Amino acid sequence: MSEPRAATLAGDESGLVSEAKAGNYAAFEELVNRYEKKIYRLGVNITGSPEDAEDVLQDTFLKAFEHLSEFREDSRFYTWIVRIAVNEALMKLRKRRSSKEVPFEETEDQDGEVLIRDYADWKPNPEQTLAREEVEQILRNAIQALPPGFRTVFYLRDVEGLSTEETAQLLNLSIGAVKARLFRGRLRLREELSKVLKRG
């Protein structure tokens, strides 16, 4: 196995992709090192399960390795593997028939008015008044309490920073459905967080 050249290690992603396509495993490994944390997080966020996230992580990079020659480089490498990872994660959700979670496709959508049950303001700066681990646990619990269809859209739009159009394309949803799920997902998360972060 040859080492990636110094120039590619310094940050030239397309150079790393070219070397990996030419059979340089170290170049492929460098691409994995760059994105493994993000793909794992994506897996946990969409599936809600660390075990499934590990499968998503492995299957994503194994597929990327096997199909690298098919990557046409008209988008970033990261965009290409996010697409693979989202598909893997959605397959996990669909296979989980015994789950009590709301299936992705059956998440409530545009119809029906959103009812705000809690108008409370929050304590100032929860990040400063609570321990960091405590805030992180609260955030983890809240996002995992969301139906998968909501948390997937929330994660892709608000954490990954994808556009509405990119999210719609990835999830095979209409623009309206993405907006509706984002809206409801944001409000549901806010409501979950309000339970612990609201003033006195």
Added chain:
Amino acid sequence: MKCRNAVSELSNYLDGELDDELKMTIQAHLGKCHHCHAVFDTTRKTIDLYCDGKLFPLPEDVRARLHDALRRRAQRV
């Protein structure tokens, strides 16, 4: 503007997707309505809290198994 109309535009407002007229109407409503102001403000804070993407760190053993699986696959090529 009624509260429910303001809240229905919350996501579009936070994403900067409203025309100037509707944006100003909502801002005027938020200036008068403490409830809606709190909902808009805490929803923005919700997004901000998740934005840094640091939740769910990759465990070292999971990373090690990933790299083992990839190396085994590469050796078969």
